[in-house]
Amino acid sequence: MFGQFIIFTILIAAVCAGTVRNFTTFETAQACKAESCVLPNCRCLSTEIPNGLDVNSIPQLVLLTFDDAVNTVNFKYYEEAFFNRKNPDGCSIGATYYISHEYTDYSKVQELHARGHEIALHSISHETMTTYWDDLSLDGYKDEFGGERTLIAKFADIPEEDIKGLRVPFLQLPGDTSFQAIKDLGLKYDSSWPTLRYQDPPLFPYTLDYLSNQDCPVGKCPTVSLPGVWVQPMVDWTGSDGNVCAMVDSCATPDNAPELLELMKSNFQRHYTSNKAPFGFYIHAAWFDKNPVNFEAYKQFLDYLGTLNDVYIVTVQRGIEWVQNPTTTKDLKNLWPSCPNTYEPTCEATVCTLNKGEEVRYMTQCSDCPDVYPWLGNPLGIL
Template sequence: MFKFFALLLAVSAIALAAPNQKSTREASACDTSACSLPSCRCLGTDVPGGLDPSEIPQLVLLTFDDAITALNYDTYFEPLFFDRTNPDGCVVQSTHFMSHEYTDYSKVQQLHAHGQEIALHSITHEPYIDYWNNLDVEGYIGEFGGERELVAHFANIPAEDIQGARVPLLQLAGDTYFEAFDTADLGYDCSWPTQSYMDPPLWPYTLDYLSNQDCPIGTCPKQSYPGRWIQPMVNWLDTSGYVCSMVDSCVFAPTETSEILEWIKTNFNRHYLSNRAPFGFYVHAAWFQRNANNLEAYSQFLDYLATLNDVYIVSVQRALEWVKNPQPLSSLSNVWPSCPNTYTATCNARSCPLSKGAELRYMMQCRNSCPNVYPWLHNPLGN
């Protein structure tokens, strides 16, 4: 029986996405005869395509929240990911749910150029639960649709490559948030923890129909959002049996490298040895600074995964490509005919001194000229 203490810590987590077309249809129970891949999937722990777990890849999702800085890039992201490959020879991927403040947009482009996924975590990243609970649809569109415009512009990357979102503090705001998510035409949300679907873990699904997923944080949506995907945040268990959605919010976690590694493997095996639903390692880069052993154990875990020829470390977008077109390990080229796109970054980084209230910010970005004012909510280009 899973304990519920960690719900009190959920505020030290992260959040979600934005919208495209206003839904006016109340969601009904999922009709399996009408909901089929690649555009629709009912909520469930069953393996997509009816495949046996032993014949499919175990997909691993490594995500990070908050600002992308030169320090995080140079110290963690480049050393951890750029020289590792999956069994098919393609680069391993991470997904970065980035917030705007303190981000170095030249590093955003470099991550994107190395095949890593860039996703949204809001412009303001307000730290107050009430802000997200009381925000209206237009506010959410500004936070996430506006951030997509901001990131694409100042990192000089295609807006269509930015498909995912996570709400700060994981504060789902029900239909208010998902109406904005739909209107902003985002592809998937990854801010929705589950403790009811941990063993076996929950697979991704769409919001065409009413979701039966538990909402331990925030409010569940009730309307239908066809084709909008949920990558559920399947909770971990800490060493005392309490649930946690973000790894750095786990209260009773080991501190020695070998014990941290075994703890990670225990949570991984709940996926790998059952239905092989995507295994999420959701964390903030600050977790590495908290204890040097965390970084060492993380690196050793990646080394361990490299010894398993049926494990693929991919972006959330690439994982969803498999869910939409499930294939056995022997036919993965039918899902992924090529490796993630990589290229040589061309950002000529420019540091822009800009006032944000009484503070002076130095915004590192990739445009030839600086914005007139510090980019912010409802003025994402700083005009």
């Protein structure tokens, strides 16, 4: 008892002295109890269809995501692939962009948001040393992702509350830390976690109220209880060589469009003909630059999905909304009574020439130019 008092006294003294910036306690997660983990706010890890709905009655959701900077180089692909496509309900299809800060054109970010696409977080620094993400503290994760949310909201001029998800660079799960940051920052979900164990049948999104037994092929699994934090699992694809991958552009793929299209269809069918868990197509747009057939096959795959009247291409946020409140395809209007909000972009793009230490950066954004290049610890770039 006396020892506990001493520890508590030392901790209070540290907080008062400013040596502890944040002190958040999290309980160790226990095995999931289905009777106390119920939708819409809690779901045990499962490949079972939410609320026991019949597989033939539910929609197949497709999640198209992109990592890294958004700029004029890759925006042309998004414009050509997405801007004139509709879901069966007449609403425009939606994709999710996990944006890293450097080289991003924030006027293009606003245009994507204005068209109903989801803007999500991929860190400010996108540090390439994976040990950085392994060793980063909770405060460090908050600086990377909370700071980026502030940065995007300011310089893309979009509502901060619309930004709810993150993906850790290189899918380098650090154990509990990034998920604790999601909880503390008031975000909703992570989509950094691959799975082969739950590839067939594929895994639905679930929460971290209880202990997850999802496999962790990269990094470390979380172990603490984080009520209300959602996981959008990255169900592995199988490449043309039989090996698996979470990001499709890291798969072995054919170098001709017809065979590549068939590979895309075969991975999709593993979801569509089993439990219809959301099907993720996760890439970097640079994959389209690597070989023109990649973009050609991608568009052909979207054409194919457009022939299926129970397939909806939606943002990750919208996909989790369906899992929280599962409905049949014919009742989707009850869940989504209107299309995702769209508006006319208002950005008056300004190119700012800024100093990042001794380096010069050019930043296209929708606000007044900051004093210095926005970065960790100073996401608004204020002197």
